[in-house]
Amino acid sequence: AQSVSQHNHHVILSEAASLELGCNYSYGGTVNLFWYVQYPGQHLQLLLKYFSGDPLVKGIKGFEAEFIKSKFSFNLRKPSVQWSDTAEYFCAVAGGYQKVTFGTGTKLQVIP
Amino acid sequence: DGGITQSPKYLFRKEGQNVTLSCEQNLNHDAMYWYRQDPGQGLRLIYYSQIVNDFQKGDIAEGYSVSREKKESFPLTVTSAQKNPTAFYLCASTPGQRQETQYFGPGTRLLVL
Numbered sequence: 001a002q003s004v005s006q007h008n009h010h011v012i013l014s015e016a017a018s019l020e021l022g023c024n025y026s027y028g029g030t031v032n033l034f035w036y037v038q039y040p041g042q043h044l045q046l047l048l049k050y051f052s053g054d055p056l057v058k059g060i061k062g063f064e065a066e067f068i069k070s071k072f073s074f075n076l077r078k079p080s081v082q083w084s085d086t087a088e089y090f091c092a093v094a095g096g097y098q099k100v101t102f103g104t105g106t107k108l109q110v111i112p
Numbered sequence: 113d114g115g116i117t118q119s120p121k122y123l124f125r126k127e128g129q130n131v132t133l134s135c136e137q138n139l140n141h142d143a144m145y146w147y148r149q150d151p152g153q154g155l156r157l158i159y160y161s162q163i164v165n166d167f168q169k170g171d172i173a174e175g176y177s178v179s180r181e182k183k184e185s186f187p188l189t190v191t192s193a194q195k196n197p198t199a200f201y202l203c204a205s206t207p208g209q210r211q212e213t214q215y216f217g218p219g220t221r222l223l224v225l
Binding site: 006009032034036042043044045046049090094097098099100102103104105 | 147152153154155156157160170202204209211213214216217218219
């Protein structure tokens, strides 16, 4: 069975600081990987995804993530966060033809 | 605008009562899903349906029931057998396969009186 681990449950950063949120998964075969974001009071929405090809994927609002197959990781990064990035971030994995499994989420709080 | 609507936004359940959460989509998506979101536990799959008149149990189906009589509708009933129903419930859809990008509704928060 596949699983996803998000190591950071709550992250507090000042504006302009760099962000890296960890995501590790367990599945032995081909995977589709996702980061979703839930801004306060808004729908959960896709931030970025990796299906195949270039392991460095870029998403909305300056976010990017790198798929490192050897480390089973798909960490989310942003060079300089803004107050508007305050949200909860979920990593998700779908291995083979299995359903999507979500991580437990990371709450990011950006202090102006 | 295409999207997913969920109603009501807040729902209160009394002891021993069944309640039904509505989910409607106009995206013409084949597959629909129900998740439960609890603090610190992420999203857990309750039920999903990949085609009309067919649905499958997810990881935490006990105490819940669904129907899929129309492509655009996937209501979830929280039965009295669900002993801990207080949570945020999210409906989602994908064009076809489960591995695709999911589109989410705004959610329904269920509270027990």
